[in-house]
Structure formats: structure tokens, C-alpha cells
Amino acid sequence: MSLPKRIIRETERLTSDPVPGITATPHEDNLRYFDVTVEGPASSPYESGNFKLELFLPDDYPMVAPKVRFLTKIYHPNIDRLGRICLDVLKSNWSPALQIRTILLSIQALLSSPNPNDPLANDVAQAWKDDEKKAIVTAREWTQMYAK
Amino acid sequence: MSDDDVYDSYDDYDDDDGYDDDFDDEYDDEMMDDDQEEDYEVIENTSEHYSYPKSQTEKGTKTHRMIYDPLAIEDVEKQLQDKIDTLNSVLMIGKDACALLLLNYSWNETRLQDLYTSQEQEKIRLSAGLPAEPPRPTDPMFAGPLVRDADDDFMCFICCSDAEPNMKTFHCRYCNHLYCTDCYARYVRDQLKMKKTMIRCPDGSCKMNLGLSEIQELSEYLEEKEKKEEEIEMTKHTGALTSDEIAKRFQQDEYDPDYQEYDDIESIVQQREEEDKVFHFDERINERIKKEKIDRRQSTLIFHYWYVIASQYCNTNSKIFKFCPFPDCDSIIKLKGFDSDEVANVKELADKLFVPTVKCHENHSFCYNCMEEDHAPIPCKMCKGWLEKCKGESETAKWITVNTKVCPKCESSIEKNGGCNHMTCGSCRYEFCWICLGDWKKHRDNYNCDVYKPDEAAEERKAQTRKALQKYMFYFERFDNQMTSIKKDKALVESLETRIKKVQMDSGASWIESMFYREAIETLLACRRTLMWSYAVLFTCPECIGKRVLEGVQKALFMEVEKLSKLFESTDTKSVISKKGEFQDCKISLKRAQLTLTDVFIDQLVNKKVVLEGFTNL
Ligand SMILES: [Zn+2]
Ligand SMILES: [Zn+2]
Ligand SMILES: [Zn+2]
Ligand SMILES: [Zn+2]
Ligand SMILES: [Zn+2]
Ligand SMILES: [Zn+2]
Ligand SMILES: [Zn+2]
Numbered sequence: 201m202s203l204p205k206r207i208i209r210e211t212e213r214l215t216s217d218p219v220p221g222i223t224a225t226p227h228e229d230n231l232r233y234f235d236v237t238v239e240g241p242a243s244s245p246y247e248s249g250n251f252k253l254e255l256f257l258p259d260d261y262p263m264v265a266p267k268v269r270f271l272t273k274i275y276h277p278n279i280d281r282l283g284r285i286c287l288d289v290l291k292s293n294w295s296p297a298l299q300i301r302t303i304l305l306s307i308q309a310l311l312s313s314p315n316p317n318d319p320l321a322n323d324v325a326q327a328w329k330d331d332e333k334k335a336i337v338t339a340r341e342w343t344q345m346y347a348k
Numbered sequence: 349m350s351d352d353d354v355y356d357s358y359d360d361y362d363d364d365d366g367y368d369d370d371f372d373d374e375y376d377d378e379m380m381d382d383d384q385e386e387d388y389e390v391i392e393n394t395s396e397h398y399s400y401p402k403s404q405t406e407k408g409t410k411t412h413r414m415i416y417d418p419l420a421i422e423d424v425e426k427q428l429q430d431k432i433d434t435l436n437s438v439l440m441i442g443k444d445a446c447a448l449l450l451l452n453y454s455w456n457e458t459r460l461q462d463l464y465t466s467q468e469q470e471k472i473r474l475s476a477g478l479p480a481e482p483p484r485p486t487d488p489m490f491a492g493p494l495v496r497d498a499d500d501d502f503m504c505f506i507c508c509s510d511a512e513p514n515m516k517t518f519h520c521r522y523c524n525h526l527y528c529t530d531c532y533a534r535y536v537r538d539q540l541k542m543k544k545t546m547i548r549c550p551d552g553s554c555k556m557n558l559g560l561s562e563i564q565e566l567s568e569y570l571e572e573k574e575k576k577e578e579e580i581e582m583t584k585h586t587g588a589l590t591s592d593e594i595a596k597r598f599q600q601d602e603y604d605p606d607y608q609e610y611d612d613i614e615s616i617v618q619q620r621e622e623e624d625k626v627f628h629f630d631e632r633i634n635e636r637i638k639k640e641k642i643d644r645r646q647s648t649l650i651f652h653y654w655y656v657i658a659s660q661y662c663n664t665n666s667k668i669f670k671f672c673p674f675p676d677c678d679s680i681i682k683l684k685g686f687d688s689d690e691v692a693n694v695k696e697l698a699d700k701l702f703v704p705t706v707k708c709h710e711n712h713s714f715c716y717n718c719m720e721e722d723h724a725p726i727p728c729k730m731c732k733g734w735l736e737k738c739k740g741e742s743e744t745a746k747w748i749t750v751n752t753k754v755c756p757k758c759e760s761s762i763e764k765n766g767g768c769n770h771m772t773c774g775s776c777r778y779e780f781c782w783i784c785l786g787d788w789k790k791h792r793d794n795y796n797c798d799v800y801k802p803d804e805a806a807e808e809r810k811a812q813t814r815k816a817l818q819k820y821m822f823y824f825e826r827f828d829n830q831m832t833s834i835k836k837d838k839a840l841v842e843s844l845e846t847r848i849k850k851v852q853m854d855s856g857a858s859w860i861e862s863m864f865y866r867e868a869i870e871t872l873l874a875c876r877r878t879l880m881w882s883y884a885v886l887f888t889c890p891e892c893i894g895k896r897v898l899e900g901v902q903k904a905l906f907m908e909v910e911k912l913s914k915l916f917e918s919t920d921t922k923s924v925i926s927k928k929g930e931f932q933d934c935k936i937s938l939k940r941a942q943l944t945l946t947d948v949f950i951d952q953l954v955n956k957k958v959v960l961e962g963f964t965n966l
Contacts, residue, residue, distance in 0.1 A: 206508040262506055263538055289552070296506040296535055297527070297550040 203231050206262055210300050222304045224255065232257040236268070236304065240347065241312040245339035246274070249347030253283075253307070255300065265294035266303060275335070275342040277316040277325035285310070286320035396684075399704040399716065403687055405947040409954055412688035412697055414704040414716060419680045424658040424669070431457055439464060441482050444521075444559030445473075451545050451657070452476040454664060477546060477557025479522045490521050494562060495529060495569040506531035506550065518566055520558055525551040533570055536563065536649060545657050560653075567649035574647075667693070672708040673719045679709035681716060701727040701953045713874065722874070725949035726881040730960050734884040738824065756785045823887035830880035833913070837873050840916075850921040864928055868935045872912050875942045879905050882945060885953075885960065894958035901945045908938040 211231065214224050221239035226232070236253040240246025252271040258264055268290060270283030278286040289298060289306050319325030328335040399414040417423075428450075435446040435457050452475060453460045463472055470480045483490050498515040504527050509515070517526040527535075527550060536558070539547045547558045645651045662669035662680055672679040683694065691697045697704050698717040703724040706716045713722035715731075723731040753762055755773040757780075762773060770788055772779050779788035882902045889895045912934040919927055952958040 204507065206506065209508040263534055293552075295548070295550045295552050296531065297525070298552045302552065 204261075207232065207257060214301060219301050219305060222301075222308065224300060224304065232261075234300070238304065238308055238311070240343060241308055244312045245336045246276075246311045246343050246347070249343035251311075251347050255303075257300075262296040262298075265290045265298075266300060268303060268307065273342060273346040275324060275339040276311070277314045277319045277328045277335075278310055280320045284320060286318060397706070398687060399706055400702075400946075401943065402947075405950050406944070407947070407951045409951050410688060410690075411950065412686060412691045412700065412702055414686055414694065414697060414706070415684040416706050416716070417682040417684055418707060418709045419682055420709050421655060421658050421662075421678050421680060424662060424680060424682075425654045428455065428658060428661060431455060435460065444561050445476075445478050445482065447560050448476040448478055448546070448557055449473075455661060474555065477548060477555055479556070483522065494518055494521060494565050498526075498528070502526065504528040504531055506535070516569070518569075520549045520554075520556040521562055523549050523551070523554050523556045525549050525554055529566065529569060529573075532566060533649065536566065537652075540649075540652050540656050543656055543660060545653075545660055560650075563653050564650045567651075567653075570649060670716060670719070672710065672712050673714055673721075674708070674710070674712040677708060677710050677712055679712070681706045681708060683716070698728045702950070703727065713877075722877055723881050724878060725946050725953075726885045727953065727960070730884065730888050731881070734827075734887070737820070738827075753782065753785065756780055820887060823883045827880050827883040827887075830876050830883070834873060834876050834880070837869065837876065840869065862925070864932055864935075865924055868912065868931045869916065871935045871938055872909065872916070875905065875909050875938050878942050878945060879909055882949065885949065888960040889958050890961060892958065894952050897948060898952060898958065901941075901948045905938075905941040905945045908934070908941040912938050 211226055221241070223237045224234045225236075226234050234255040234257075236255050238251045238253060240249035240251065249272075251274060254269050254271055256267040258267060268285060270279055270285065272283075274283070280286075285307065287303075287306055287310060289303060314328065316325040316328035324335070327338070397416050397418060399416070400411045402411060403413060404410050431450060432443050432446045435450060436443050438461055439446060449460055449464070449472065450457060452472075453463075460472075463469075473482075474480055495516050495518050498511040498517045500511055502511040502515070502517060503509070504517075506527050507530070509528060516529045518529045518532040519526045532550070535550050536547055547563070548554070549556045549558070645655050659671075659678070662671065668683045670681050670683075671677075672681070686692070686697070691700070694704055694717045703722075703726070704716040705713055705722045705724050707713050714720065715723055715728060718728040718732060720728075720731060720735075726734065753771075754760070755762055755776065755778055757778040758773060758776040760773065760775045762771060770779065771782050780786060781788055879902070882898070882905070886895065886898060886902065889898065912931075915927070915930060915934055919931075924931075953960065
């Protein structure tokens with residue numbers, strides 16, 4: 201199956217006009233599969249970390265959302281042990297007019313403002329609610345340990 | 349659309365309104381109106397549907413009937429359209445806006461009217477995906493068609509296609525986010541598949557929702573387009589044939605063995621249609637109408653949208669609206685109230701041991717409380733217990749282990765009857781002891797096993813279990829027998845068309861004349877169900893005078909069922925018409941016996957002359 205125009209255009213734009221702090225490179229043998237890196241946003245516990253993610257565009261894209269997962273271990277209330285992300289735009293609020301770059305920006309924003317009230321990784325969310333300061337310290341430690 | 353817009357707005361979608369609670373009250377009020385003290389016995393409104401044929405039994409026990417409306421999903425759609433019209437006649441802001449407001453406020457028009465006329469108006473409009481202020485109807489900004497020719501510099505942000513000849517775009521009336529019609533249509537279909545009724549503009553930052561007339565316009569355009577494409581496809585075939593096509597057709601005629609058969613199929617279809625005209629096979633016609641309805645719903649956007657709206661409406665008001673539980677049936681029963689002031693809801697009725705049996709638009713009978721297929725006269729609780737008991741037939745297996753043993757010599761199974769422990773195998777004539785399975789010759793005392801002395805209490809318990817299971821098996825066999833007969837009769841109903849057709853052909857009778865045949869078999873099926881469930885009632889019934897009364901009416905129904913059943917078996921299609929009178933007499937007395945049985949069961953159960961036991965003590 202040939203690659204839809206939409207994916208070609210998006211890929212072109214991701215390279216010609218990259219989003220600051222984010223890279224997304226398609227695999228040569230599978231142009232629907234992207235290696236993604238996201239820099240931890242400044243003044244967040246993930247600052248100076250470099251997080252690896254994988255992104256896949258299903259056959260029905262853009263009618264369905266891309267599949268995104270963290271590969272780097274991360275301590276975050278909305279990201280579970282397997283790297284799955286709890287983000288509304290990846291689920292019920294996906295719209296075909298959204299793009300790979302908007303999704304990645306949303307993920308970066310999620311690193312800046314964790315939301316323990318809408319958790320995926322339950323124990324982390326609980327720790328976050330119980331003692332935010334301590335949780336932030338742990339998140340920072342994990343960033344140093346795994347995201348360098 | 350800029351990326352930043354999306355980024356800013358992605359997480360403040362909030363559709364919850366929290367007004368559902370008031371909604372039920374409103375319906376309770378409506379029910380009250382229907383409930384006004386009227387003597388239903390005197391002014392029997394024939395258009396009403398009741399869960400029981402009579403308001404009291406022969407002996408005068410009140411039956412507290414449920415009053416209901418059997419509806420098709422289209423009827424619900426119509427009711428919702430009326431709600432939209434009514435609201436619009438008050439607010440005068442257009443049907444689209446009214447529909448979105450009602451959808452967003454769970455169709456609570458009273459609440460909505462109050463809120464809308466207060467200062468909350470802007471907030472309410474925004475949360476329903478409407479522009480903050482009602483646009484003036486004359487505003488040229490919002491006039492004109494929504495499906496338009498794509499501008500030269502247009503690019504669809506969904507598929508990234510550039511403008512090309514014949515490309516059309518579509519957008520919400522109050523925003524300017526254009527996408528190609530193909531993408532828009534796919535988007536709306538996907539939203540409907542997810543059962544969304546508030547369909548937002550695809551643009552992530554835009555808060556506008558699509559209104560009815562907007563979806564209608566897109567739907568009409570798509571239909572038109574499809575028709576044109578079909579026409580083009582047709583002209584392709586009727587136009588001049590290319591040499592390739594000629595060769596292909598020639599080959600088909602010459603070599604394709606299936607080609608001839610294809611011709612046959614067409615003639616069969618044609619023949620069937622002819623038959624339908626003559627015989628009015630409502631079965632087949634109904635099936636076709638149903639299929640057309642489903643096809644129409646799937647292919648036409650606006651019908652699909654209405655279907656999702658109506659089914660969501662019923663699901664969120666599940667106390668009043670229930671879908672028929674029969675597979676592939678989307679008929680609805682609307683609860684209107686009760687023929688009694690002692691019952692306020694279905695659960696209370698079921699707690700009083702009445703069965704609220706309703707019949708859907710497609711004639712399926714089921715219990716409105718537990719949603720099982722009609723189970724009168726057994727109350728819901730006992731029905732559930734009985735079904736659980738029968739499930740997996742584990743009880744039967746237990747019975748077999750308690751009552752049968754395997755011959756120690758030849759391994760054929762032997763059922764114990766009577767109390768004697770001296771067993772003789774029917775196959776190999778080996779004589780052995782029931783308790784120890786040892787050679788009987790070694791037992792000196794002819795009646796007691798001296799090899800093995802069981803704990804007396806344990807043996808007593810075992811005997812009790814055996815006794816209880818025997819009782820269960822007695823009633824289960826009779827229950828199961830009726831169930832098997834129902835299955836057989838249902839198969840007969842399925843072949844009924846052919847049978848009725850045969851009846852008509854053999855006797856030259858008209859379709860209407862042969863209707864009695866169908867009615868008779870439907871009555872037989874319904875009465876078998878009643879009989880079947882009456883066995884389950886008797887199983888849970890302790891030995892008492894009341895039980896004898898129940899057994900009496902049960903026997904009477906059994907005889908009537910057998911009588912009509914025999915008549916069906918013994919009458920060939922040629923003589924059906926000549927026996928019409930007999931069929932009708934049988935049907936009438938069967939119906940009478942059924943009503944007597946349910947009446948007597950109600951009397952005995954409701955007045956606590958018979959108290960049903962639970963299932964836990966087994
Ligand atoms: Zn498009
Ligand atoms: Zn829009
Ligand atoms: Zn039905
Ligand atoms: Zn029930
Ligand atoms: Zn034997
Ligand atoms: Zn004996
Ligand atoms: Zn013995």
C-alpha cells in the first residue's frame with residue numbers, strides 16, 4: 201500500500217520545520233514507524249532528560265490516533281511502566297485534523313504539568329498526591345538515571 | 349489552524365452537564381398523569397397495552413398491571429423531533445440549536461427553558477457547541493450551502509489533498525474549518541460508530557458542533573454523489589462494448605457453467621416476488637422492510653445520526669425505555685405507568701410476585717423486569733433461581749452419581765430403584781452390593797452390608813439429597829419436555845410460510861382465511877411456555893392443599909396443549925382449511941385454560957396460600 205499524501209506531507213514538515221526540543225524520524229523500511237525523542241521541558245523534574253519514544257501510524261490514520269509509547273523509563277503519574285500514555289487527545293478527543301506534531305507537543309506539555317487526578321500508573325499517581333515534593337525528587341532521580 | 353491553538357485547548361473538553369437526576373422526576377410526573385384514578389374495568393381503552401389481560405383475577409385478586417407502549421425506534425425519533433419543535437416554538441432559535449441544547453441537557457426541556465431564559469444563556473450555548481450569541485437569521489455570513497466547490501488554493505488538512513476539479517468542501521455553519529467532503533463524511537461516520545451525538549468540528553481548537561440540518565446537508569450531498577457514481581457505472585455497461593468486454597461475455601456464455609445457474613437464481617427471485625404479491629407473505633415482506641431499514645440506516649448519514657440519538661435517549665432513560673432482548677430486534681417498550689396505585693415501579697410489581705409480561709412491536713414476549721423471555725407464572729426471583737439450577741446440568745450429573753453405579757464386572761451403568769442394596773447387573777447378571785460394590789454372595793445378611801458399615805447420619809443425608817434430586821428431576825424432565833417441544837414448534841413456525849402456502853394451494857383458500865393456522869400455532873407456543881414455567885413453580889412449592897389446586901389447573905392446561913398439538917400433527921395440509929373450526933375451538937379453550945392457570949397461580953401466590961421456597965436448601 202502506498203503511503204497516503206497526508207503522511208508524506210507531515211513527515212516532510214517534521215524535518216523541514218522541526219518542533220524545538222522534539223525529533224521524529226521515520227524508519228527507512230517502515231515509513232509509518234517513527235523514532236521520537238523529546239527533551240524534558242525546562243523547570244520540570246524531567247529537565248535535561250532526553251526521552252525516547254516510539255510512534256506508529258495505523259492504517260486508518262488520521263481517522264484514528266497515532267500509537268505512541270515511551271521507551272525510556274519515566275516516573276510520571278500519567279505514564280505507566282510500559283510507557284503507555286494517558287492523554288485525551290490520543291483517545292476520545294482525537295480528531296483527524298490533529299497531527300503528529302500536535303500530539304508530540306501535547307506529550308511535552310504533559311511532562312511540564314503532570315495530572316495525578318487522571319492517572320494511568322496508579323502507584324505513581326498516589327505517591328504524587330500523597331507527597332508531591334518527594335515524587336518530584338524521584339522523578340528527577342529517574343531522569344538522571346534513565347534519560348541521559 | 350495553527351498548532352498552538354490545538355496545544356492550548358486540548359484538555360478542556362468537558363461535556364458533562366450533570367442534569368440527569370432531574371430527568372427521572374419529570375418522567376415520574378408524566379406517569380402520574382397516566383395513573384389518574386380511572387376505573388379501567390369500565391373504560392377499557394383498547395389502544396392501551398397491559399402486562400396482563402385482566403385487571404383482576406376470577407377470584408378478584410388485583411393484578412396491578414403495567415401500562416406500556418410498544419414502539420419502533422422510529423417512533424422514539426418522532427417523539428424527539430416533537431420535543432425539538434416544541435422547544436423551538438418557545439425559544440425561536442432554530443431546530444439545530446434546540447436539538448444540540450436538548451442533546452446536551454439529556455432532553456430535559458423544562459430545565460433547559462428555565463436556564464436558557466436566565467443569565468446562563470451564553471454558557472449554555474457554548475457548552476452545546478453553539479456560537480455564544482444566536483446569529484441573526486439574515487446574517488449573510490452564515491447563509492448559503494455548506495457543501496461548496498473547493499477554492500483553487502484549498503488543501504484538506506485531513507487527507508492533505510490539494511484542490512482538484514469537482515472537489516467539494518464542507519464545514520460547520522458557524523466556523524470556517526473546511527475539509528474535503530470525503531474526509532468529513534468519514535469523520536462523521538466514525539463519530540457515529542462511537543455513538544457520539546455531539547459531533548464537534550474536526551479542528552482541534554474549534555468548539556462548534558454539527559447541527560441536524562448540517563448533517564442533513566452533508567448526507568444529501570453524499571447520497572446524490574453516490575447515485576451519480578452508480579449511474580456512471582451503469583452507462584459503462586450499457587455503452588459500446590470494448591473488444592475485451594465482448595470477449596469476456598462470449599467466454600462466459602460459452603464456458604462458464606455457473607452462468608446458466610445465475611439465470612435460474614434471477615428467475616427464482618422473480619418467482620418469489622410474484623408469490624409475495626399473491627400470498628401476501630407478511631413474514632417475508634416484514635423481513636425485507638427490516639433489512640431495508642437497516643441498510644438505509646447504515647448508508648445514509650442522517651438516518652444513522654437519528655438512530656444513534658434515539659438509542660442513546662432510550663439507554664439513558666432505561667427506567668422508562670427498554671430494548672427488546674430478542675436478537676436483532678430494536679423494538680422498544682415504553683413504560684407508561686400502572687393500572688394500580690399500590691405499585692410505583694416494575695421492581696415493586698415483581699416483588700409482589702407479578703410478572704410484567706410485555707409484547708414488543710415485533711411480537712416478542714418478555715418480562716419487563718428481568719428481561720427474560722416470558723416466564724409467567726413463575727415470579728422473576730424463582731425464575732432466575734431455576735435457570736441457575738438448570739445451568740450446566742450439574743444437578744443432573746449429581747443425580748446420576750447418586751442414583752446410578754457402574755457394575756464392578758462389566759462397567760455398564762445401573763440405576764438403583766427401591767431401597768434394596770442387592771443389585772443384579774442387567775448385562776452380565778453379576779450380583780453385588782450397592783454400598784460396597786462387593787460380591788453379594790459374601791454378604792450373609794441378605795439386607796445389610798456387613799462389609800461396610802456407613803455412618804448412619806451420613807447415609808441419612810445422602811438419602812435426603814437423593815430424594816431432593818429426584819423431586820428436581822421429576823419437574824425438570826417435565827420442564828425440559830416442554831422446552832424441547834417449543835423448540836420443535838418454533839422450527840415448525842419457521843417452515844410455516846411454506847406450510848401455509850401449501851395449505852392455500854391445496855385448498856384454494858386466501859391468505860386471510862389461513863391466518864387462523866398461524867394464530868393457532870402462536871397460541872400453542874405461548875401456552876407451552878406457561879406450562880413449562882408452571883412446572884418450575886411446582887418444584888419450589890411445598891406439599892400443601894394449595895399445591896393440589898395448582899396441579900389441578902396445570903393438568904387442565906396440559907390436556908389442552910396436548911389436544912391442539914395432536915390436531916397439528918394429525919392434520920395434513922390438504923384438510924387444514926376444512927378443520928378450521930376445530931383449530932379455532934382448540935385455540936380458544938387452550939387460551940382459556942392458560943388464563944385460568946395464570947389466574948389461579950396469581951391467587952395462590954399473591955395471597956400467600958402457597959409460599960415458594962428458595963433454591964439454596966438443595
Ligand atoms: Zn480530505
Ligand atoms: Zn470549526
Ligand atoms: Zn422484539
Ligand atoms: Zn422476570
Ligand atoms: Zn455387569
Ligand atoms: Zn433385593
Ligand atoms: Zn456390601
